[in-house]
Amino acid sequence: MSILISKIETLFLEGSLEAICFATIIYLMRKGTTILPLNKVKGLAKCAVNTSLEKIPDFKRRMKVLEVLTQTEVIYKNIVGLDAVKGLSTEQEATPDHSREEIDRNLRALQSKLEAPIADTDISLYNTLKTNLNSIDRSELIWHDPEANMIIADDSALVKNLGQRQMQVFLKPPLVENL
Structure with missing residues (x-):
């Protein structure tokens, strides 16, 4: 909903x-x-x-x-x-079939990306994002929905249900070390 x-x-x-x-x-x-x-x-x-x-x-x-x-x-x-x-x-x-297929492909790709957390501290966040992604009724998504384009925005349905700690991990930019 x-x-x-x-x-x-x-x-x-x-x-x-x-x-x-x-x-x-x-x-x-x-x-x-x-x-x-x-x-x-x-x-x-x-x-x-x-x-x-x-x-x-x-x-x-x-x-x-x-x-x-x-x-x-x-x-x-x-x-x-x-x-x-x-x-x-x-x-x-109605959404053209090719668009529906592309939305489904994007959702599968996003799901796949959430299978591989960058760090151990990200595991809980990634698991919750995957759960939230699985709870979305995919048939209702259109191109204007961020999830249909593999975007996880701050105001996205995927993020709105995060706990306080998970939200902090989500909002904290990852540290990038100079090589």
């Missing part, structure tokens, strides 16, 4: 103001042709709103993000209705 929250946060932090609405959140949370239940969408949206507000300095953007949770039921019913009459066709938005 952290990937879904991350997608919503990205919308809130980087998306155009016009795109910030509850309908877009429902769209981002679709699993293929399935729309998640309203209570799940609302819960994830509320979590993303709360975490995003701490990071948004712009008043107009903050107000737009807060507005997202005000008309949830009506918008949800409209989206479900459109979906029922095939008004939300996903054919043009």
Whole structure:
């Protein structure tokens, strides 16, 4: 679920103001042709709103993000209705097979890299990152997700669940000795 929250946060932090609405959140949370239940969408949206507000300095953007949770039921019913009459066709938005294959290849390569810690102090960190990587629903990843491109960013779903010590090891740059 952290990937879904991350997608919503990205919308809130980087998306155009016009795109910030509850309908877009429902769209981002679709699993293929399935729309998640309203209570799940609302819960994830509320979590993303709360975490995003701490990071948004712009008043107009903050107000737009807060507005997202005000008309949830009506918008949800409209989206479900459109979906029922095939008004939300996903054919043009599907990820091409070659892209899906490349994402899977990148995830396998990242998994392989996490198999070989650089130092003994990295073993716990690498094991946790591997566990977090395995918990990601790979079918939900798109090219915009850092993990799909073998990027482990500070705000990545892989890093958000690290313990305090592991986070310190992750953030500490490795020492490089001159040869």
